[in-house]
Amino acid sequence: MIEAALAELRALDREARLLEHTVAILSWDQETGMPEGAVEERSEQLALLQSLVHQRDAHPRVGELLDQLDQLEESDPFVREKRRQYEKQTRLPDRLVRELAETASRGQNVWVHARRDDDFASFAPWLEKLVAINREVADHLGYEETRYDALLDQYEPYATTAEVTRVFRELRQGLVPLVQRIGAAEQVETDFLRRGYPVDRQRAYSERLMNVLGYDLERGRLDLSAHPFTTTLGTSDVRITTRFDEHAPESGIFSTIHETGHALYELGTGKDLAGTLLAEGTSLGIHESQSRLWENMIGRSRPFWKAHLPALRELFPDQLGDVDPERFYRGINRVEPSLIRVEADEVTYSLHVILRFELEQALIAGDLPVAELPGAWREKMRDLLGIEPDTDAAGVLQDVHWSMGAFGYFPTYALGNLYAAQFLQVMEGEIPRMWETIAAGDTAPVLAWLRERIHRYGKVKSAGELIQEITGGPLKPEAFLDYLAAKYEDIYGKG
Amino acid sequence: MIEAALAELRALDREARLLEHTVAILSWDQETGMPEGAVEERSEQLALLQSLVHQRDAHPRVGELLDQLDQLEESDPFVREKRRQYEKQTRLPDRLVRELAETASRGQNVWVHARRDDDFASFAPWLEKLVAINREVADHLGYEETRYDALLDQYEPYATTAEVTRVFRELRQGLVPLVQRIGAAEQVETDFLRRGYPVDRQRAYSERLMNVLGYDLERGRLDLSAHPFTTTLGTSDVRITTRFDEHAPESGIFSTIHETGHALYELGTGKDLAGTLLAEGTSLGIHESQSRLWENMIGRSRPFWKAHLPALRELFPDQLGDVDPERFYRGINRVEPSLIRVEADEVTYSLHVILRFELEQALIAGDLPVAELPGAWREKMRDLLGIEPDTDAAGVLQDVHWSMGAFGYFPTYALGNLYAAQFLQVMEGEIPRMWETIAAGDTAPVLAWLRERIHRYGKVKSAGELIQEITGGPLKPEAFLDYLAAKYEDIYGKG
Structure with a gap:
């Protein structure tokens, strides 16, 4: 039976x-x-x-x-x-599902033009509708404390607004002074990254990197798209895309590593889960922990480039002939407050996310009228990053998420940073001579550890269960803050 | 109501x-x-x-x-x-549909190995099963005279075995002596085609050709695959594939033109038919008439290369610098009996088809036991083309169709030649200065004529209706035989 x-x-x-x-x-x-x-x-x-x-x-x-x-x-x-x-x-009643889909589809279209024309007013009525619909969605889905709980749960299952709020508060308290200390120090040099890197060779290098990181190209492929992404087309068919900029090779390199991190997670789910709804990442936060661990913690580390700069220099002798690993390492780790989230560095990135998390909560709670959103955005940018945008296009209109009706998505980006640092701490203790092995060009032990402890479980274990089992405690920001402090005090000095 | x-x-x-x-x-x-x-x-x-x-x-x-x-x-x-x-x-009862699908899927797999190992015996039991299933399919579908009628109708709707048999008999009577006359004449020279043509430039030229022929790349694209094909993914999304051989540039050029012919047909169906089952080619024979008209009658004509050889020479100055249009024209029209259908020239091609048509009819009628098929193949090759294969791999095992359970498909290839020549005759009378226009690099009037008289109707008109309305008479082989005689007597002499 x-x-x-x-x-x-x-x-x-x-x-x-x-x-x-x-x-x-x-x-x-x-x-x-x-x-x-x-x-x-x-x-x-x-x-x-x-x-x-x-x-x-x-x-x-x-x-x-x-x-x-x-x-x-x-x-x-x-x-x-x-x-x-x-x-x-x-x-969700059919009527509401359709209303959300249609409003999101049209809203996204309006947003494209609003961003292009720096015209928040034209987008505002759509945003109001999308907020209202999402409040209704939350009411139908049900929640414990706040409507935002229900929305957050769509992207980060089993997470609560209260927990994320608490963790982000601590994170913010650690990040803001760190960014200020770095801002007061001497800036690192990145001129060599602007020397012109032909795109076909960048692509060859990206494919090489995918191989190096253990991405089996019999189960995936690399293509180009306007915005890099990873997508699962089948149990053994997980593809990534990237983009290349002749005058910013780091963009293609690190988006390839980032997406490879996502792909390795999807490809690593257990064979016993294949073809079921369990065969995917357990939450967007854990997914992002995989992409950011590979991109930033491994991919922007000194040992990694000790191993991999020679091959890059071979492809680009004119551009990198005079660049030693230390100069390269410092250049790819430049920190500077900037307006656009997707271009932000590893230190300031989470502050962009916290800003959005706070604003979208206020929108959903009804505490912030849409008309006041652009002003609130600028104010928070000043508080968090010390700069503010001249235009809404470079401010509140920069991201697609809200126009698609996605509220509760943003926090998962920063949760990924926190999970990743917590995993890294344990991993460093458990993989013998981890950084020496990476410096010798071998990241296989890292992948094996991630597969064993995280990937193979798919959705069998929740994000909370994974972090508890692996670290022995709950989600918290200390590991990430410690990681950043150590890395960037080394690069920028103690300030 | x-x-x-x-x-x-x-x-x-x-x-x-x-x-x-x-x-x-x-x-x-x-x-x-x-x-x-x-x-x-x-x-x-x-x-x-x-x-x-x-x-x-x-x-x-x-x-x-x-x-x-x-x-x-x-x-x-x-x-x-x-x-x-x-x-x-x-x-068709579900049981039979499943049986056909499974037997075809496994049969195709067996065929791949049988062809590789030149081992007809291992494939024979599968072919027997596929013949038996197709006989049963025909019985369920129903037919007027012979089971083969029902099978043929799947690919060439409304055509009858009797009509095709009659037409192919005349075609054969015209082709066999023509091939013999050409065989006795001095062979044309093709050395310049073996000089090594880098594949990336071949691809650039193919894309140029697609443009020249009026294939709108906002509604299609070119990719590579093992076997060239055209496929319709949507009303405004018809894609082709081709393959390039560094040492046989004509292979890529003419398969691109061939597939472009198919794509133009699919893209040319009327807007009023869009998205319905009427929005596709009316029969495989008419489809093949479009691909072959472009590939052979236009694409292998003197006027066409008068217009397009210069651009090809610009891409391949070392290979074609000493090749004038006449030498090129003769080289790409070399005729020679050969063993493999897909590599056959325009004159011998239909004889390969007639051979298969006769053999598959005999198989379905029960007049030819599968065990005797390889012998019958060799005998017919001798009769029709004067050569015979040393192996079954280069004989009865060369084509995938039967292993997929497709009987009744082959004749559509030769019907395409006949339809194309009949259309061409009318077109030449109706398009003012047609060949001069083509020689000036403009094939737009040809495409406009095909759109107006054929493409826009999709499946609204059957192949028989099209040929009757356009030519005022039924399908017949004279136009094709006249076309071949004129073209090849010019190239090879009167013999």
């Missing part, structure tokens, strides 16, 4: 996941190479496929099977996550 | 076509860039999507609606073709 119900539930899940991967293939194609003329019909194809996924995940039969299996909900992660998914899919 | 039924039928068709295009996207990706590791899951995805298409096209509701609309079947091509599709989809 139980076994038959479980088998049926697995079969239903399997079909939905196959269709979900089909959606990923269509989206990947749209971002990487689809002819322009195909945009409109591709939207229709995507909407149809997404509705087929939804029909399956929200099918009444799924509810019946879950009721039959309710005694397994605590012990079987598959049943637990199917229940969570089913509730999320069925609690 | 009628209007509501028609609207519902159109909506059902629309969803099936969107899913069908999704299948095309998945297949395109599989052939062009999918990581190797993804093969197995991609098969699952494809099987699922194909079953979703079938469920929609064979849905009982479609049958009910068609019954309500039966008075429109003669006047409305949409209703007529939906009825045909519905009958084809519902007449």
Whole structure:
């Protein structure tokens, strides 16, 4: 009885996941190479496929099977996550799902023009609608303390607003003075990064890096797109994209490493989970911990470039012939408050996130009218980073997330930094001679550790469970702050 | 009542076509860039999507609606073709559809190894099964005279075995002596084609050619694959693939032109048909007429290379500096009996097809036991082309079609030649100064003529209707034979 119900539930899940991967293939194609003329019909194809996924995940039969299996909900992660998914899919009335999708689609379009024209007023009514819809979404999904809990849970399952608020408060208290100390010190030199790096050779180097990091290209590939991303098209088909700028080679290098970190996580889920809803990253925060650990903690470390600068210099002898590993290391770790989140360095980045977290909470709580948002943005930029944008395009309009109706997404970026530093601390203790091995060009022990402790579990363990089991304690910002202090006092001096 | 039924039928068709295009996207990706590791899951995805298409096209509701609309079947091509599709989809029992799919899938796999190892015996039992299944398929589909009628109709709708047999007999009678006359003449020189043509520049030239021929790259793209093909991923998304051989530039050039011919047809279907089952080529024979007209009749003509050789010479000055248009023209029109169909020239090609047409008819009729097939193949090669293969790999095992369970497909290749020549004759009379215009680098009038007379109709008009309306008579081989005789007597002399 139980076994038959479980088998049926697995079969239903399997079909939905196959269709979900089909959606990923269509989206990947749209971002990487689809002819322009195909945009409109591709939207229709995507909407149809997404509705087929939804029909399956929200099918009444799924509810019946879950009721039959309710005694397994605590012990079987598959049943637990199917229940969570089913509730999320069925609690929202169709009317609201459609309203959100349509408003987000049109809102995003308005946002594109508003950002281009630096015209917040034209976007404001859409943002108001999206805030209102998200409040309603939260009411349907349900929450313990605040509406924002329900929204956050969509991206960082089982996390609470209270916990994130507490952790971010400490993080902010540590970061602001660190940024000020660095700002008072002598700036590092980055001229050699502006010497012109032909894009085809940058690409060759990126593919080399993917290999070096253990990304199996029989299970993935690299393409170009306007915004780098990672996407899972199948159990053995996880692809990344990047972009190359002839006059900023670090952009392509580090976005490749970043996306490789995401891809390694997706490719590392256990074989026993293959093809089920458990075979993916457990939260966006943990996902981001993987990309940022590889990008910043490994990829922007001295030992890493001790191993890998020679190959880069071989490809770019004119540009890097006179650049030794130390100069390169300092150049790629330049810290400077800036206006745009996606261009921010490792130290200031989390402050951009905290700003958005605070503002979107206030929007959802109804404490901040949309009309006052641009002013609030500038004020917080001054408080957190000591600079403020001249335009809304370089301020409140810079990110796509809110225009897509995504509230509760931003904090996961900074949570990734914190998780990563906590994992790194444990890893350094457990992998013998870790940095020496990395300096010798071998990151395999790092990947093996991540696979063993994190990747293979997919969604079997929540972010909170992972951090508790691996570090013996909860999420906290100390490890990240200690990591930054040590690294940047070494580069910029004690100030 | 009628209007509501028609609207519902159109909506059902629309969803099936969107899913069908999704299948095309998945297949395109599989052939062009999918990581190797993804093969197995991609098969699952494809099987699922194909079953979703079938469920929609064979849905009982479609049958009910068609019954309500039966008075429109003669006047409305949409209703007529939906009825045909519905009958084809519902007449085959599920058991048989699955059996065919599984046997074809496994048979194709066995064939790959059999061809590699030149081991017909290992493939023979699979071929026997596939013949038996196809006989059963024909019995379920129904036919007027012979089982082969039902199979042929899958690829060349409304064509009959009797008509094709009659036409091919005349074609054969004209071709065999022509090939013999050419064989007795002095061979043309092709050394300059073996000088080494770097592949990246070949690709640049192919993209240039696509542009020149009017293939709008905002509605398509070029990629590489093992076997060139054209595929429709959406109303405004028709893609081609090709392959390049450094030591045979003509291979890439003419497969690009060939596939461009297919793509122009698909892109040229009328806006009023967009997104329906009518928005595709009306038969494989007519499709092939478009690809071969562009590849051979336009693309291998003197006037075409008068216009386009200069750009090719600019890209390959070392290889073509001493080659004038006449030498180039003669080189790309070399005729010589050979063993492999896909490498055959314009004159001998149809004889390869006639051989397969005769053999597969005999197999389906039960007149030729599979065990005797290799011998029959060699005998027919001698009769038709005067040569015979040393191995089955270069003989009966060379083509994939039978291993996929496709019987009735081959004749469409030669029908394409005949249709193309018949269209060309009319076109030459209707387009003022056609060849002078082509010699001046302008093929737009040719494309405009094809769009107006053929492309825009999609499946609204059958192959037979098109040929009757355009030429005032039925399918016949004279135009093609006259075209070949004139062209090759000019190149090889009267013999």
